[in-house]
Amino acid sequence: MNDPSSLRQKLAWSGFMHGGPVLARIYRGFEPRWRRRLERHQVTSYDDREHGFRGGDLHELTTRVYEKGLRHIWKAEIQAPFLGFHDASALEKAGVGEETQRHETRSLLNTVSASDVRREFDQAFSPEQRQAILDITSLIAHGEAYALYTSATLLPFVSGTGSKMGMAMQVMEEAKHFLVLREMTRLLGGSPPLRDSAYILFERIARAEPYARLFGMNVILESWATSLFAQFAEVPGLRHVFAEFHLDESRHVGFPKNYYESGRIPPEVTHGLRPRMRRERLLFPAIGLIWDYKPAFDTLGIDVFAFFGRFLAKASRLAENSGLPIVAPREKVMALTNLLFNSCVRAFEPERFNGYQDYTQLHDGSIRSDILEIEKEVFGEDVFSARPAQEAA
Numbered sequence: 223m224n225d226p227s228s229l230r231q232k233l234a235w236s237g238f239m240h241g242g243p244v245l246a247r248i249y250r251g252f253e254p255r256w257r258r259r260l261e262r263h264q265v266t267s268y269d270d271r272e273h274g275f276r277g278g279d280l281h282e283l284t285t286r287v288y289e290k291g292l293r294h295i296w297k298a299e300i301q302a303p304f305l306g307f308h309d310a311s312a313l314e315k316a317g318v319g320e321e322t323q324r325h326e327t328r329s330l331l332n333t334v335s336a337s338d339v340r341r342e343f344d345q346a347f348s349p350e351q352r353q354a355i356l357d358i359t360s361l362i363a364h365g366e367a368y369a370l371y372t373s374a375t376l377l378p379f380v381s382g383t384g385s386k387m388g389m390a391m392q393v394m395e396e397a398k399h400f401l402v403l404r405e406m407t408r409l410l411g412g413s414p415p416l417r418d419s420a421y422i423l424f425e426r427i428a429r430a431e432p433y434a435r436l437f438g439m440n441v442i443l444e445s446w447a448t449s450l451f452a453q454f455a456e457v458p459g460l461r462h463v464f465a466e467f468h469l470d471e472s473r474h475v476g477f478p479k480n481y482y483e484s485g486r487i488p489p490e491v492t493h494g495l496r497p498r499m500r501r502e503r504l505l506f507p508a509i510g511l512i513w514d515y516k517p518a519f520d521t522l523g524i525d526v527f528a529f530f531g532r533f534l535a536k537a538s539r540l541a542e543n544s545g546l547p548i549v550a551p552r553e554k555v556m557a558l559t560n561l562l563f564n565s566c567v568r569a570f571e572p573e574r575f576n577g578y579q580d581y582t583q584l585h586d587g588s589i590r591s592d593i594l595e596i597e598k599e600v601f602g603e604d605v606f607s608a609r610p611a612q613e614a615a
């Protein structure tokens with residue numbers, strides 16, 4: 223007790239044990255009011271209870287126009303194969319002989335029948351596990367609607383014809399993700415509405431000023447999407463689509479890096495204190511999100527802290543590489559994340575605490591090896607040090 227550092231540690235620990243839950247309760251009391259305020263001034267017109275856009279052109283796009291528009295995209299590989307283009311998917315090429323009008327949205331779902339997918343999902347999981355999967359995937363099923371809205375609003379903002387084209391392709395892919403995942407989750411039992419924390423995070427990104435919106439969309443949401451698609455790439459019922467979509471999201475992850483390297487992000491946006499603070503503030507609701515969705519992760523036996531730790535490791539590296547860092551340096555974010563997660567496990571789930579664990583590292587076998595290779599390429603090899611779980615504990 224006479225050792226001052228040990229006294230300081232004990233005081234800090236006691237502060238965390240007593241102050242943490244009080245602060246969390248205060249924040250939680252405030253959260254529903256925050257959501258209602260954002261709903262009153264909503265910019266997206268997205269209704270997560272209905273899983274669709276209310277009125278306007280996005281309603282039109284996601285109910286009628288998208289499929290018609292996509293059907294008329296002329297594929298050079300199919301119509302003029304002698305030119306040597308490779309712009310058609312294997313499914314499009316396979317379907318061209320018998321059904322030239324077949325389009326990608328339906329093709330993805332037609333690889334197996336709807337009843338096959340539902341059956342494999344029902345057989346693989348208990349009702350509680352199925353609900354947990356739908357709880358977690360609702361984040362991406364609704365998140366894609368926000369990705370569609372947000373990337374579309376970034377299109378007039380990004381400069382350079384090549385960048386506009388890259389963003390335009392992203393908009394098309396987000397529309398596909400939204401429509402396909404909406405159908406998929408309906409087929410598997412339906413997506414619950416977003417929790418307040420997730421709603422606040424998505425809405426605030428959608429309404430942020432353009433550079434903060436680019437950060438929220440292409441750094442945070444895209445890193446988040448790759449994490450979810452990678453985690454569930456092999457899950458029965460989801461596997462037919464998730465690994466494919468991981469490839470799309472990995473390309474979107476590359477956008478801000480290329481945009482920055484082409485000199486299109488002003489130095490004051492990269493280094494200025496206010497822009498960095500603005501980006502950091504966008505992330506606060508994500509803390510509540512971890513606790514909101516933790517029970518679903520627990521039901522599936524997935525360590526929620528390892529999942530979020532890895533996501534933060536990827537997103538923070540991408541933020542640095544894209545000239546869009548937050549105030550806290552990456553090493554500090556990693557250290558604080560580990561401190562918070564280890565303290566939470568030690569305090570609230572002591573039976574699971576086996577000593578300090580680095581939650582920001584990927585463990586062998588956490589995700590499929592081919593997906594891991596893609597992630598190494600887009601986020602950087604050093605973000606992942608594939609070590610067996612027991613060594614990291």
Ligand SMILES: [Fe+2]
Nearest residue numbers: 366369396399
């Ligand atoms: Fe997406």
Ligand SMILES: [Fe+2]
Nearest residue numbers: 369444471474
């Ligand atoms: Fe995306």
